[in-house]
Amino acid sequence: MAKPGPKKGEGGRPRMPDPDWDELQRLARVHCTGDDCAYVLGIPYSRLAERVQEKYGITFQDYLKKEKEFGKSSLRKAMMNAVIKGSVPMMIWLSKNWLGMRDNPEEIFEQKPTIIKTKDGVEIKLGWEKF
Numbered sequence: 001m002a003k004p005g006p007k008k009g010e011g012g013r014p015r016m017p018d019p020d021w022d023e024l025q026r027l028a029r030v031h032c033t034g035d036d037c038a039y040v041l042g043i044p045y046s047r048l049a050e051r052v053q054e055k056y057g058i059t060f061q062d063y064l065k066k067e068k069e070f071g072k073s074s075l076r077k078a079m080m081n082a083v084i085k086g087s088v089p090m091m092i093w094l095s096k097n098w099l100g101m102r103d104n105p106e107e108i109f110e111q112k113p114t115i116i117k118t119k120d121g122v123e124i125k126l127g128w129e130k131f
Contacts, residue, residue: 019043019051028067029074034060 019041027037038045049060056063082090095101116124 016043016047018055019048021055024048024052025067028064029071031068031071034064037064 024037024041027040032040034045034049038048041048043051052058052060052063058066079090079094083094096103118124
């Protein structure tokens, strides 16, 4: 007589252990791709995506997007903290990139020429006036 098979849920491949969730979060916050995260954690991408879906109830791509946004806000906070502490290079960078300032503003010229009248009443137009 044959041996009875395994009961439901007992057979097959053993379940892979959970990924290091804290490490996954750190990787996602520094903008690692899903493939990068899977490689570092030593888990196939598809398996990692399944585990994220099980744990958080969202797709792996949505999870990565959420954590990347958190990473961006952390970077903005660090940048502002550097400015508050007096980092001149960061002040310059932020003023150029956030406020639109620049080192060498373009010279602006008025769009009308200088007009000179001679004794004879002849008008002569000379170049453009600087503003």
